[in-house]
Amino acid sequence: MNRNKIYFGLLMLILVIVIGGAVYEMLDAGKEEAPYTISVIVEDSNNDRWIAMRQGLEQAAQDHNINLNYVFSGEFDSVEEEMELIFRELRGGTEGLIIQMVSDDVGMEALGESAAQTAVMLIESDVEPQGVYPVTGPDNMGIGTALGREIMKEIETSDGQKKIGILCGNQKQIAMQQRLDGIRQVLAQGSTEIMWLLEGSNEDMARELSASDQENHVDIIIALGNDETELAVDYLIGKGEEGKGSCLLYGVGCSEKAVYYLDKGWIKSLVVPNEFNMGYLSMEEVARQLKYRLSRAESVEVDYLVVDQTNLYDEENQKILFPIVQ
Numbered sequence: 291m292n293r294n295k296i297y298f299g300l301l302m303l304i305l306v307i308v309i310g311g312a313v314y315e316m317l318d319a320g321k322e323e324a325p326y327t328i329s330v331i332v333e334d335s336n337n338d339r340w341i342a343m344r345q346g347l348e349q350a351a352q353d354h355n356i357n358l359n360y361v362f363s364g365e366f367d368s369v370e371e372e373m374e375l376i377f378r379e380l381r382g383g384t385e386g387l388i389i390q391m392v393s394d395d396v397g398m399e400a401l402g403e404s405a406a407q408t409a410v411m412l413i414e415s416d417v418e419p420q421g422v423y424p425v426t427g428p429d430n431m432g433i434g435t436a437l438g439r440e441i442m443k444e445i446e447t448s449d450g451q452k453k454i455g456i457l458c459g460n461q462k463q464i465a466m467q468q469r470l471d472g473i474r475q476v477l478a479q480g481s482t483e484i485m486w487l488l489e490g491s492n493e494d495m496a497r498e499l500s501a502s503d504q505e506n507h508v509d510i511i512i513a514l515g516n517d518e519t520e521l522a523v524d525y526l527i528g529k530g531e532e533g534k535g536s537c538l539l540y541g542v543g544c545s546e547k548a549v550y551y552l553d554k555g556w557i558k559s560l561v562v563p564n565e566f567n568m569g570y571l572s573m574e575e576v577a578r579q580l581k582y583r584l585s586r587a588e589s590v591e592v593d594y595l596v597v598d599q600t601n602l603y604d605e606e607n608q609k610i611l612f613p614i615v616q
Contacts, residue, residue: 328386339516346569354577393462415465426572428563434472455508457518458489513541566613
């Protein structure tokens with residue numbers, strides 16, 4: 291008799307547990323999962339060059355229920371200034387970080403200790419030592435090579451050696467180093483002479499560009515980043531419409547300004563990284579890592595296109611140049 295009571299009691303206990311679990315699941319199903327917060331830190335965050343990337347970030351955040359914190363920033367004077375911004379976000383409790391590092395030497399140990407429980411993705415450029423964190427960005431060596439091939443086409447259709455000046459951008463970034471390596475490898479095969487290489491901030495580079503070109507005038511200017519391309523356009527326009535075409539500009543860019551002046555003939559050819567995808571895929575990868583904590587975020591390579599006046603208005607190119615968020 292006592293044994294029957296025990297069995298009956300156990301049966302009732304199991305039944306209560308099952309019913310309780312079912313009720314909990316029904317109540318929990320009605321709740322929305324609290325969104326993760328992911329902070330995005332890039333240099334000069336309101337610069338037009340980030341428009342497409344930010345659209346990608348926002349679309350992915352919407353698709354994956356992420357609270358996007360796009361951090362306001364100006365131009366960083368030092369690595370320490372950017373790192374302080376990163377540490378501020380970590381102290382504020384952000385669960386993910388997407389970062390464009392301004393230097394390849396940033397003290398990854400300090401970041402690693404502070405962000406041990408934080409999902410981190412680098413965009414556009416890696417850091418030293420490479421491979422510590424995943425990177426979402428284009429094949430930067432390939433971008434340099436593509437620019438070089440465009441210039442070689444020009445050289446093949448003209449006579450004589452071409453004098454070249456290069457705006458190298460921030461050579462503390464591995465991305466810019468790789469683009470320069472790609473350019474140099476291709477130009478070494480042609481009849482070219484590199485007259486000057488300029489790197490540094492825009493303000494300093496603007497003065498150096500004018501002085502360098504006056505001292506050693508070049509036939510072709512190569513700009514390895516969006517800011518550098520816009521700076522070179524401004525310089526050429528400042529010389530007047532009559533000088534248009536006397537110095538050809540080949541650049542990397544994604545801003546509306548860069549595309550506009552390509553259309554107007556001030557830029558001969560433009561290499562455009564798919565920055566919408568860079569934003570979308572970096573956010574998607576960090577979101578996946580947060581949802582599945584045992585997984586590791588993977589590096590993602592995005593594509594790029596080479597555009598000039600002949601293919602600027604091709605439908606596929608327009609989709610990348612001016613993405614529309616659904």
